[in-house]
Amino acid sequence: MRRPVIVGNWKMNTTLREATTLAAAVRRDLERVDDVEVGICPPFVYLLDVADQVRDTNIRLGAQDCHWEPKGAFTGEVSPAMLKDVGCEYVILGHSERRHLLGEKDDQINKKLRGALAVGLTPILCIGELLEERERGATDAVVRGQLEGSLAGFGADALERMILAYEPVWAIGTGKTATPGQAQEVHAGLRAWLRKRFGAVADGLRIQYGGSVKPDNAADLMRLPDVDGALVGGASLDAKAFAGIVRFKDQSA
Numbered sequence: 001m002r003r004p005v006i007v008g009n010w011k012m013n014t015t016l017r018e019a020t021t022l023a024a025a026v027r028r029d030l031e032r033v034d035d036v037e038v039g040i041c042p043p044f045v046y047l048l049d050v051a052d053q054v055r056d057t058n059i060r061l062g063a064q065d066c067h068w069e070p071k072g073a074f075t076g077e078v079s080p081a082m083l084k085d086v087g088c089e090y091v092i093l094g095h096s097e098r099r100h101l102l103g104e105k106d107d108q109i110n111k112k113l114r115g116a117l118a119v120g121l122t123p124i125l126c127i128g129e130l131l132e133e134r135e136r137g138a139t140d141a142v143v144r145g146q147l148e149g150s151l152a153g154f155g156a157d158a159l160e161r162m163i164l165a166y167e168p169v170w171a172i173g174t175g176k177t178a179t180p181g182q183a184q185e186v187h188a189g190l191r192a193w194l195r196k197r198f199g200a201v202a203d204g205l206r207i208q209y210g211g212s213v214k215p216d217n218a219a220d221l222m223r224l225p226d227v228d229g230a231l232v233g234g235a236s237l238d239a240k241a242f243a244g245i246v247r248f249k250d251q252s253a
């Protein structure tokens, strides 16, 4: 069985005070949840303060990006080892905002995955198509291309230590969610492709859905056979909404 994993991506939001207040509220609501794996990914500069808030709870800490090198002359960058050092377990890599707003490419994401795995972080590898790509029927080709590129040279042992997030770019921050049918179709296709390429390990891989996940649509998405959690942006900035998503089972009951 794949335990669902629901992670909040705070993106470039919150002040220090807002970050610690939000983390404390998430802790109050979710510190003992264990049917779902829960994580939060604040901005780099608040990681230590948020780590203090969620220490000794079931809530895991993650970062939103990292460089691939362990250290050195890379002004402005943060290494995987630094993230590990301040208590991170996850790192989000290849988010569409980095791909499309900052020009990040699959070969860079490939190196970042390698760097993150080398220090024992769990990468959350994001892939997803643009609206224009979906409309011309290119969704499968785009997401498989992203997988091919970012996973180049990796074996089953690496895939086993990752989480995948399918995030249709047209659904991120837009209030438009993929229908359950659309999400399941892509997730099942990804798993089938990964099974062919990496073998049975694909059956244990958790594939999150991301894109305008809210408390009122979470249950319908999470009950899909190949959807194993969510990467949540906007709604993760509201502790009640985030808790509502994590407790999706209560909603469907």
Ligand code: PGA
Pocket: 009, 167, 171, 172, 173, 174, 175, 210, 211, 212, 213, 231, 232, 233, 234, 235
């Ligand atoms: P959203 O963002 O939930 O605000 O659509 C999702 C994401 O970018 O991970």
